[in-house]
Amino acid sequence: MTPVTSRDRPTRRQLTNQIKDSLRDLRNQLSMLNRQVGAHLDLKEVDLDCLDLISRHGPLSPTALARRAGLHPATMTGILDRLERAGWIARERDPADRRAVTLRALPDRGREVFGLYAGMNGAMDDLCAGYDEEQLKLLADFLRRSTDAGADATDKLAARG
Structure with a gap:
């Protein structure tokens, strides 16, 4: 067996590039999975994204959802109309302010989505x-910080107009 030398080990730059490439591959793979889930549910990708945001962060106002999704409020109206018609969400009057509307995901339909992601959830x-546990903490921190970096890059790009 040939001993491993420092020359054989990837450099920090190579490892960083491998991580970036892997994140891009993961993004592509998750996008393909989401397209398959959307096709099974007859939902557009953007509708599925908004449904996920409502499910995870709701109840939300339409304005808060548009902000989280990075979409124009006028675009959001069409998405919410489709989701409501198909029985995925409910629009409810905010008890604190009857003029305001909140969005809530309907749990029965949520189980349908969860079932389609069961294979990925089990694999994860x-x-x-x-x-x-320490490795999981490191991975969770890396992913959270990567998400924050992505949000920051998105905000800066959006500010450029």
């Missing part, structure tokens, strides 16, 4: 089982 559970 199996994958995470191979890491100890």
Whole structure:
């Protein structure tokens, strides 16, 4: 067996590039999964994205949802109309301000979505089982910070107009 030398080890730059490439591959793979889920549910990708945001962060106002999704409020109206017609969400009057509307995901339909993601969720559970708690903390921190970096880059690009 040939010993591994420092020349054989990837450099920090190579490792960083591998991570960036892997994140791009992951984004593409998740996009393909989301397209498949959307096709099974007869939902456009943007509708599925908004449904996920409502499910995870709701109840939300339409304005708050548009901000989180990075969409124009006029675009949001069409998305919400489609989601409501198909029975995915409910628009409800805010008890604190009867003029305001909040959006809530309907749980029965949510189970349908969860079932389509069950394969990926199970695979992620199996994958995470191979890491100890400290490694999981490191991975969770990296992903959170990567998400924050993406949000910052998005905000800066949007500000450029």
